Amino acid sequence: xxxxxxxxxxxxxxxxxxxxxxxxxxxxxxxxxxxxxxxxxxxxxxxxxxxxxxxxxxxxxxxxxxxxxxxxxxxxxxxxxxxxxxxxxxxxxxxxxxxxxxxxxxxxxxxxxxxxxxxxxxxxxxxxxxxxxxxxxxxxxxxxxxxxxxxxxxxxxxxxxxxxxxxxxxxxxxxxxxxxxxxxxxxxxxxxxxxxxxxxxxxxxxxxxxxxxxxxxxxxxxxxxxxxxxxxxxxxxxxxxxxxxxxxxxxxxxxxxxxxxxxxxxxxxxxxxxxxxxxxxxxxxxxxxxxxxxxxxxxxxxxxxxxxxxxxxxxxxxxxxxxxxxxxxxxxxxxxxxxxxxxxxxxxxxxxxxxxxxxxxxxxx
Numbered sequence: 001x002x003x004x005x006x007x008x009x010x011x012x013x014x015x016x017x018x019x020x021x022x023x024x025x026x027x028x029x030x031x032x033x034x035x036x037x038x039x040x041x042x043x044x045x046x047x048x049x050x051x052x053x054x055x056x057x058x059x060x061x062x063x064x065x066x067x068x069x070x071x072x073x074x075x076x077x078x079x080x081x082x083x084x085x086x087x088x089x090x091x092x093x094x095x096x097x098x099x100x101x102x103x104x105x106x107x108x109x110x111x112x113x114x115x116x117x118x119x120x121x122x123x124x125x126x127x128x129x130x131x132x133x134x135x136x137x138x139x140x141x142x143x144x145x146x147x148x149x150x151x152x153x154x155x156x157x158x159x160x161x162x163x164x165x166x167x168x169x170x171x172x173x174x175x176x177x178x179x180x181x182x183x184x185x186x187x188x189x190x191x192x193x194x195x196x197x198x199x200x201x202x203x204x205x206x207x208x209x210x211x212x213x214x215x216x217x218x219x220x221x222x223x224x225x226x227x228x229x230x231x232x233x234x235x236x237x238x239x240x241x242x243x244x245x246x247x248x249x250x251x252x253x254x255x256x257x258x259x260x261x262x263x264x265x266x267x268x269x270x271x272x273x274x275x276x277x278x279x280x281x282x283x284x285x286x287x288x289x290x291x292x293x294x295x296x297x298x299x300x301x302x303x304x305x306x307x308x309x310x311x312x313x314x315x316x317x318x319x320x321x322x323x324x325x326x327x328x329x330x331x332x333x334x335x336x337x338x339x340x341x342x343x344x345x346x347x348x349x350x351x352x353x354x355x356x357x358x359x360x361x362x363x364x365x
Contacts, residue, residue, distance in 0.1 A: 034068035051094035138321035150233035191225030202337030216242035236341035258282035272314035297325035
């Protein structure tokens, strides 16, 4: 078995779990190397304490699963099959009875959960999420190399967007230019919907880009990320289009100071809460505490938002190899919205900043 499945099997022995059924595409990819978007069709990996695992996927993707390096049984199903019956038969051929099954409770919908209850009425179900999160928490060298590539492309994308800024262009014009240039570099997917927000729109942390035009005196916020070989990046930069007001500049400099303080706090053994508070305290002391409404950051990897959550209450201690975002922001309605975000990795004695685009306030004339 591969190392990741072996670790999951060992956990199952400790917890006396008979079978673990992994169904989220992200965790299937983590365990198998097979990246799929099955839509409504069933995708999953069944892992056992001793027996060999199997993968179930749509028949149209069987060859892709093989080519991804999955060396165990693949059960494929057509659109006229009953995939849960195939799952039951494959499990029953490996173990005689199921007392405890582990599932991704956050991913399985009610319909699929009821299907499992019907197939295994005597089983109890326990969540697999905590173990899977811990397995994915620290990245190996291959994962880190891939994330670094995704971050370099995110830097390129921000620079592309900045160079496209012209008075009268819309937010969507800028997004189209960014994604066109990324396609030419071979990027097939973004980590999430690209955001370019200008002026008052940037004061909404998760705003919706539209036909608002770039105008002199606006702050323009870029929030974007790309996927490279299944791994995500996520960067935010805010720039000034023409001269901005003293208040806007003050907000920008406050966010930047907060972010730099948070970056200085990162090292193994530091609690996530301390990192969040390093930035939050700077912003609160400047009088903008109520305008920083979200956590400092989130884990990053196969998913653009994954474990851990960098909040002011999280006691989790940082460990070497963890990758997450550091993204303080201030959003004052009617005045300005500023966020500065980097992707970082915890090193043996500190932090490596993976996104490299400059952060000093840039004024585009």
